[in-house]
Amino acid sequence: MIPGRSAIAPKGILSRLRSVMAADATAETRLQLVTNIVATDMVAEVCSIYIMRAGEVLELFATKGLKLDAVHLTRLRVGEGVVGAIAASGRPMNLSEAKDHPSYVYRPETGEEDYHSMMGVPLLRMGRVLGVLVIQNKTQRHYTEEEVETLQTVAMIIGELVGSGELINKEETLPTDGIAMLPLRLEGSALNAGIGMGAAILHEARVVITRFVAEDPETELERLRNALSEMHGALDDMLQSSESLDDEHRDILETYRMFAEDAGWLGRIREAIKTGLTAEAAVQKVHDDTEARMAQVQDPYLRERVNDLQDLANRLLQHLVGVEKLSPEDIPEHAVLVAKNMGPAELLDYDRTRLRALVLEEGSATSHVAIIARALDIPVVGQVKSALSRIEAGDPIVVDGNNGQIFIRPGEDVLSAFKNSVKARIRQRAAYAALRDKPAVTKDGVVVSLNVNAGLLVDLEHLKEVGADGVGLYRTEIPFMARSDIPGVEAQVSLYQKIMDEAGGKPVVFRTLDAGGDKVLPYWDNHGEENPAMGWRAIRVTLDRPYLLRQQLRGLIRACGGRELNVMFPMVAEVAEFVQARRLLDMEIERESIKGHRLPSRVNVGVMLEVPSLMFQLDSLLEKIDFLSVGSNDLFQFLYAVDRGNPRISGRYDTLSPPMLNALKAVVDKCNKAGVTLSLCGEMGGRPLDAMVLVGLGFRKLSMSASSIGPVKMMIRSLTLSELENFLHTQAGKSRHSLRPVLRQFAKDRDIAL
Known part of the structure; x- marks a missing residue:
């Protein structure tokens, strides 16, 4: 701050802006008056406003201190110059020497060569950057946090007025392509x-906010209290009216309801009101600040929680200004x-x-x-x-x-x-x-078990609808992802019991927590891994944090008391990892027995085959497990070293290629020899042509999405398996990129339903 300069009073600058808004003047004149007021109150020799135009170009719309001929002439692309860097990041920038910044560019038409220090903040509205507000001084000064905060408050108001057309003509706003x-x-x-x-x-x-500057902060704080009370009541009513949703989806709404009472969020709103903003302007400012900060966060879960806060901010604004909801007849x-x-x-x-x-x-x-x-x-x-x-x-x-x-x-x-x-x-x-109640049996009498993949209670409703034989894969991580903290043992027991009840006696295979990779839990750090699919995920997480796995196994054991428990460990790369996980399971079974809890009638333990290294230890593994399930998505990804999420290479290789089919056939042969039940759960099993080949290779149990059961069952019932087995034998050793074309023609020639 300049020596001798008193602290900036936000209320003063806001009151002068209010007079500009009330003035009977053109949009261009108003914008110029705004730059004059900001420059005077911030003790800046320059104040400039840049507005975003089509093609992500920032155009100088008004200035106090730079050459007026530069208005509408000076343009910077987003990312170009300090102004463009502010627009690209959506964050303020405070520089004592602007010329030292790597993004600095000199525009001679502005006459800004005499200025050294610079502070700029984005004009934000609805999370979008509409422009940049800048002040400059000839002296090398570092603007204080209070000055940055004041300029952000002013920028919030300018952003609202620019977006609504109050400060620029409507024809000058961004064209909509x-x-x-x-x-x-x-x-x-x-x-x-x-x-x-x-x-x-x-x-x-x-x-739309029409009042920005408060006349009495106490009145605004009271308005905020009343609006919060109304909003909380409305949210409680919504929770009561959503009883048709299952517990997991109600958990999501309960978590959302807790956001509405966040002390930090409400405290920042109250502080903004005390600076001179109305309650609605304070709510919007706090949200814009939060959204701008979170724009830099890569964690998808945290980014999505910003949407919940946006929802709450909008609801609170509706209660403050009395906006009516869209009536049913308007839809x-x-x-x-x-x-x-x-x-x-x-x-x-x-x-x-x-x-x-x-x-x-x-x-x-x-x-x-x-x-x-x-x-x-x-x-x-x-x-x-x-x-x-x-x-x-x-x-x-x-x-x-x-x-x-x-x-x-x-x-x-x-x-x-x-x-x-x-x-x-x-x-x-x-x-x-x-076909729902008919078996999945080939024309020559071979029965194939078709099961569903599930991850929410609502998925269990499809079990009866499609006539599946059971749940071949229950993804237990999805309920973990829907909560804001780790579910306790009792919560897990309740959930797993409901799953077993909904299954109606049909078998359910529970995959233990498969978090990490693209499945981020909100309550632990993801550490920003460069290659998360091959990083700290699944069994690697739960073996490093055994309390997570022990609590989950405890919940499964209790929930399946008197019933059969099928538990499967994911992402196992070596037999030693399975042995370690099995030891934890045995410890929990013994613990529950000592405590007198009812144990499952039978415990079947299996492994997901996803990592190719495990194929070289299959003989040793098969001696220790009751069943094996091929996770075709990851196995294919790792077998070919191909990122399935990369569009440039995701379609380069095929699941019906000789290397993939040879690997699967080797697994079938080893499991048959060891007498271990084999299944496949992955996208491959849900595609009729791929499923046809899997059955031809010897798979007799497939798990897929519920919507795939019908098409796959229809294919199986139209298939003569012996013909397919003979045909596959003739294709063994072929060096084609993929067998898909010839297999599709085989199916077409024999009227197999695909």
């Missing part, structure tokens, strides 16, 4: 399968919801009987809203860039949740094709449903 009436196709990530068609509803939970009968992102409670605000699909600009498979959408069987496509700027309310949309595509204003040919696809899918489902 792709509006008009032309058809448009956008790509994203498939977060929940299915096809949905309907009219677009734009989820604009954003509340078309067939609606597609489009949002940047949303919290789980926001999705439940809509009439779920009318929602046909959900489109998100952000979102991930682990986001709470995606988990709830899956429970409601709503197709979801996420990571759709610029969806809100390219879609208008009422636009007809087709959402292809199977392939991660959305079609906006589709032509009649596209619409007709999807309608036919939906009709064909309905007919197929009817045909699959007719």
Whole structure:
């Protein structure tokens, strides 16, 4: 701070900004007045405002101190210059010598060569950077934290006014590419399968703030208290009305409800009010600050929790300014919801009987809203860039949740094709449903056991619907990921008992905690591994933290008292790891016996074969286990050293290639010789052609998603296994890249249902 300068009073600068907002002047004049006020109050020789234009270009819109001829002439790309660096990071920058910064660029038309110190903050609105607010001084000074905070408060208000068109003309705002009436196709990530068609509803939970500067902070604090009380009551009502959701999904809403009472979040809002902001402006400022900080965090779970906070901020704003919710009659009968992102409670605000699909600009498979959408069987496509700027309310949309595509204003040919696809899918489902109670048996009498993969209680409902023989893989990590802390033993016992009850006596194979890699738990550090798929994950985590595994095994043993327990250890790379895990299981069985708890009637212990190194110890392993399950996804990935998430190479190799099939055949032969039950759980088992080959290799138990049971069962019932075995024998030793084409032709020639 300049010597002799008193502390900046945010209330003073805010009150002068309020007078500018009330002035009867053009947008350009208002913007210029803002720079004058900020420069004067911040004791800066320069104050400049840059606005984001099309193509991620920052244009100088107003300045006090630089040459006025530079206005609308000086432009910087995002990432170019200090101003561009601020826009790229979304964070403030405080420099005593701007020229020393590596991003510094000199623009002679501005006349800024005389200035040394510089502070800039982004203009944020709805998590987007709309521009940059900058002050400069000739002296080399380091601006204080208080000055940075004050400039951020001013920037928040300017960002709101710029976004609403108060400070710049509407025609000067960012053009929206792709509006008009032309058809448009956008790509994203498939977060929940299915096809949905309907009219677009734009989820604009954003509340327009019209009052920024408070007249009486105590009055604003009282308004905040009242709004919080109303919001908490509304959230409690929502929890009571969501009794149809199972415990895991209610846990998500309970965790969300706890966010609403976070002391740190509420404390920052109260402090912002004390600086002179209204309650609603304080709520928005605190959220913008949080979102800007979290933009730098890579952890997907933590990033998704920001969406929950955005949801809460919007709800609190609605209670503060009295915004009414969208009424049911305003929602078309067939609606597609489009949002940047949303919290789980926001999705439940809509009439779920009318929602046909959900489109998100952000979102991930682990986001709470995606988990709830899956429970409601709503197709979801996420990571759709610029969806809100390219879609208008009422636009007809087709959402292809199977392939991660959305079609906006589709032509009649596209619409007709999807309608036919939906009709064909309905007919197929009817045909699959007719097979529900029939066995998966080949024409020559070979029975194959078809099981489902599950990870939530809601998945167990499909067990009866599709006529599966049991649960071949229950992913126990998903309930762990849905909670904000580690579930205790009793919570796990309750969950596993419900799973066994829902299975109705059919076998369930519980895979122990397979966290790490792309499955991040919120309550431990991921350490930012460069190659997480091959890093600290699955059994490596639970052997390093045995209390996690012991608690889980204890919960499984108690839950299966009097019933058969099937437990499987994932990502085992050597027999020694299995021996160590089995020792922990035996310790827990002995512990439960001493305590007098009822033990399972039988305990079957197995291993997932995912790491190729274990194939070279199979003989030793098979002596110690009751069953083996091939995890085809990871085994294929590691066998070929191919990152399945890398689009440049993910399709380069094929599961029906000779190396993969030779490896699987070797496993079949060893298990048959040792008398050990063998199964496969992975995407390979759920694709009819791949499943056909697996049966031909000798697999008699497959586990897959519930939706794949029908197609695979239909394939098996149309197959003569002896013909396939003979054909595969003729292909042994072939050096083709893949056997897929010849196998598809084999199936076509024999009318095998694929």
